[in-house]
Amino acid sequence: MRRAAVTAVLGLLLGAALAARGKEGLFLTHPAPAMPLVADGPGDADTEKLLKELGSDDWRTRERAGRELAARGERALPYMRRALNNTNDPEVLRRLSVLVRKMDHERLVAPKRVTLSAKGRTAKQIFEDIARQTGYRIEFGAASDAKHSFEFSDAPFWQAVDAVANAAGATVQTDYDDSTVRVFNQDGANPYVTYAGPFRFMATNINSSRNVQLSGISKRGGGERVHEYLNLNFQVNSEPKNPMLGISQVELLSAVDNLGGSLVPPRERNGFEYRSGYYSRGNRSHTQGMSVNLARADRGATSIKSLKATARIELLSGTSPELVIADPLKVKKKSFAGRSVDLELTSCDEDANNKGTFMVSVTAKNRMPVDPRRGDDYMWANAIPQRIELTDEKGTRYFSYGLQSSNHSPGGFQAVMMFGSEDRRTGQPGPKFGPPTKLVLTEWHTVTHEVAFEFKDIPLP
Numbered sequence: 071m072r073r074a075a076v077t078a079v080l081g082l083l084l085g086a087a088l089a090a091r092g093k094e095g096l097f098l099t100h101p102a103p104a105m106p107l108v109a110d111g112p113g114d115a116d117t118e119k120l121l122k123e124l125g126s127d128d129w130r131t132r133e134r135a136g137r138e139l140a141a142r143g144e145r146a147l148p149y150m151r152r153a154l155n156n157t158n159d160p161e162v163l164r165r166l167s168v169l170v171r172k173m174d175h176e177r178l179v180a181p182k183r184v185t186l187s188a189k190g191r192t193a194k195q196i197f198e199d200i201a202r203q204t205g206y207r208i209e210f211g212a213a214s215d216a217k218h219s220f221e222f223s224d225a226p227f228w229q230a231v232d233a234v235a236n237a238a239g240a241t242v243q244t245d246y247d248d249s250t251v252r253v254f255n256q257d258g259a260n261p262y263v264t265y266a267g268p269f270r271f272m273a274t275n276i277n278s279s280r281n282v283q284l285s286g287i288s289k290r291g292g293g294e295r296v297h298e299y300l301n302l303n304f305q306v307n308s309e310p311k312n313p314m315l316g317i318s319q320v321e322l323l324s325a326v327d328n329l330g331g332s333l334v335p336p337r338e339r340n341g342f343e344y345r346s347g348y349y350s351r352g353n354r355s356h357t358q359g360m361s362v363n364l365a366r367a368d369r370g371a372t373s374i375k376s377l378k379a380t381a382r383i384e385l386l387s388g389t390s391p392e393l394v395i396a397d398p399l400k401v402k403k404k405s406f407a408g409r410s411v412d413l414e415l416t417s418c419d420e421d422a423n424n425k426g427t428f429m430v431s432v433t434a435k436n437r438m439p440v441d442p443r444r445g446d447d448y449m450w451a452n453a454i455p456q457r458i459e460l461t462d463e464k465g466t467r468y469f470s471y472g473l474q475s476s477n478h479s480p481g482g483f484q485a486v487m488m489f490g491s492e493d494r495r496t497g498q499p500g501p502k503f504g505p506p507t508k509l510v511l512t513e514w515h516t517v518t519h520e521v522a523f524e525f526k527d528i529p530l531p
Contacts, residue, residue, distance in 0.1 A: 121166075195398065244356050372530055427488060461510065463504050471489065
C-alpha cells in the first residue's frame with residue numbers, strides 16, 4: 071500500500087505553491103464541510119473507470135483518463151487521493167501524483183471563474199447563474215425587478231459578484247460563519263475593495279491618533295513635535311472553497327500618500343516574531359478582520375495613493391476523521407486517543423424537554439508538544455467545537471448550536487455542546503434525521519498561503 075504517497079504529495083504541494091509567487095504573489099463552508107482529504111470509499115463508476123485506465127497499456131487511454139479526471143475538478147480529488155494511497159502500479163502512482171499536486175494547488179490558490187452573457191436579466195437571475203457555475207451558494211435578499219446586462223469572460227468570482235451587487239445597489243455579506251455568500255439591499259456601498267486570487271480585501275475604516283510632545287523639547291528649537299499615527303482596518307473574505315483558520319500580522323511593503331510621502335512606520339525590532347502570530351487562529355471562518363499601522367508624513371496629504379502588503383493565511387485544505395465514537399448515546403465517561411487529541415466523551419444525551427436535540431459533554435487534552443518559546447497555546451482548543459460532528463446512520467450531520475458552557479486549562483478544554491435537527495441559522499427545516507450513531511472528531515489539514523495585495527486611493531482623515 072502507498073499510505074505515504076498522500077503525505078508526500080501534500081509536501082510537494084507546498085513547494086508548488088511557493089513557486090507560484092512570481093505569477094500571482096501567492097506562497098504558500100447547514101455550512102458546507104471542508105472537502106475530505108481522502109474519500110472513505112470508491113467514487114462513481116465513471117471515476118473508478120478513469121482511475122483504472124491511468125494504468126492502461128495504451129498511452130492514449132492513459133492520457134485521456136488523466137485529462138478527464140482533471141476536468142472533473144476538485145470533487146474528484148478525494149477519490150484520486152484514495153487511489154493514490156492504495157495503488158501499487160508505478161504508472162498510476164506517477165500520473166496521480168502529478169495530477170493531485172497540480173489540481174490541489176489550483177484549487178487553493180486560483181479563484182473560481184465566471185463566464186456568462188446576461189442581457190436584460192434581474193440580479194437574482196444572474197446570481198443564480200454564477201452559483202450554478204461555481205457550485206457556491208449565493209442568497210440574494212434584495213427585492214428588485216430591475217434588469218441588468220453583463221458580459222463576464224473568465225472573471226474571478228469575487229469581482230463578478232461585486233459587479234452585480236453594485237449594479238443592484240446591494241452589498242455583499244460573508245460574516246455569518248458559514249460558506250453562503252449573502253447579498254442584501256442596503257443603503258450603503260463598499261468602494262474600497264481589492265482582490266488577490268480567491269481572496270477579497272475590503273477597507274472598512276481608518277483611525278487617527280495625534281501626539282504632541284510637551285516635554286523634553288530642544289532649547290534650540292526645531293525638530294518635529296507632532297506625530298500622527300493611523301490604523302487602517304479591513305476585512306479579508308475567502309471564497310467558500312477556502313475556509314480560513316487564521317491570518318498572520320500584515321507585513322507592510324510600501325505605503326505612499328498622494329503627495330509622495332511614505333506612510334510606513336518604523337519597523338518592529340522583533341518584526342518576524344511579531345508577524346508570526348495569527349489572528350483568530352483555530353476558528354474556521356470565511357471572514358477575518360485585519361489592520362495595518364501607518365505613520366502620517368504630511369498633514370496636507372488627502373489619500374493613500376498606494377499601499378502594498380502581504381499576509382500569511384492559514385487555510386483548511388481538507389479533513390479526515392481523527393476519532394470515530396460509535397453509539398455515543400451509550401457511552402458514558404470513556405476516553406479515546408487520537409493523533410493530536412485525547413478525547414473523553416462524558417455523555418451524549420437527548421434533551422428531555424426538546425426531542426431531537428442532544429447535549430454532548432466532552433473533555434479534550436492536547437497531545438501535541440508545546441512550543442517552549444510561547445508556552446501553552448489555547449488556540450488549539452478554539453477548533454475543538456468546530457471539529458466535533460454528530461451524525462446519524464446515513465452520515466447526515468446534526469446542526470451544531472454551539473457551546474453551552476466551556477472551561478480552559480493548560481493543555482485541556484472541557485465543553486458542553488448542543489446539536490439538533492433544525493437549521494437555526496436559516497430557519498429552514500433540516501433533513502429527516504435518525505438517532506445519532508457516530509460522534510466524530512475530524513482532523514484538519516492546513517496549508518499556509520502568503521497573499522500579496524494592494525489598496526489604492528483610500529481617503530485620509
